[in-house]
Amino acid sequence: MKSKKKYIIAIIAVFLLILIVMGFLWLKNAFYPNESTVIYGNRLDGRSKVEIKEETKKQIQEKVAEQTTKCTVRIAGRIINITMTMKDGISRDDAKNISNSILENFSDEEKGYYDIQFLISHETNNQEFPIIGYKHHTKPSINWTKDRTAG
Numbered sequence: 001m002k003s004k005k006k007y008i009i010a011i012i013a014v015f016l017l018i019l020i021v022m023g024f025l026w027l028k029n030a031f032y033p034n035e036s037t038v039i040y041g042n043r044l045d046g047r048s049k050v051e052i053k054e055e056t057k058k059q060i061q062e063k064v065a066e067q068t069t070k071c072t073v074r075i076a077g078r079i080i081n082i083t084m085t086m087k088d089g090i091s092r093d094d095a096k097n098i099s100n101s102i103l104e105n106f107s108d109e110e111k112g113y114y115d116i117q118f119l120i121s122h123e124t125n126n127q128e129f130p131i132i133g134y135k136h137h138t139k140p141s142i143n144w145t146k147d148r149t150a151g
Contacts, residue, residue: 043077043078044077044078046113047078047113050109050110050113050114052075052080052106052110052114056073056105056106057073059105060073060082060102060105061073063101063102063105064084064098064102067086067087067090067094067095067098068084068085068086068087068090069085069086069087069123070083070084070085071083071084071085075114078113078114078115078137079114079115079116079117080106080114080115080116080117081117081119082099082102082116082117082118082119083119083120083121084098084099084118084119084120084121085120085121085122085123086098086120086121086122086123086129087123088122088123088124090122091128092128092129092131095120095129095131096131096133096142096144099118099120099133099142100141100142102118103116103135103142111135111137112137112138113137114137115134115135115136115137116134116135116142117132117133117134117135118131118132118133118134118142119132120132120133131144131145132144132145133145
């Protein structure tokens, strides 16, 4: 009789343990429903087929080295952020032309997958800067922030 009670108590304990674990998992899912999802969802599907190589980043930096004091190329999700600090003597229009020439470093497939953002400042306190340019992956050209006028 005593062993039968131990057997029943063991079954009840296992059953209660299972209920406690299930309750904990239910509460966890109630408070953190998207914990297991990826931050970007499925927006980055196919990115491995259109990977921007380090070589391309270096080519861009070398291409603008004479006109800039600093140039960084950073990729976040499907956006390529190109940050440049222009040297003294480079105008706003020159900076826009330099940015347009940078697009030549990307293949049509890369330009069709990534959005490209240009953040351009100037080493002096030039009133024409900073400017921001953005090229959406479905558009052929860069859209710029409203031009500033000195004064």
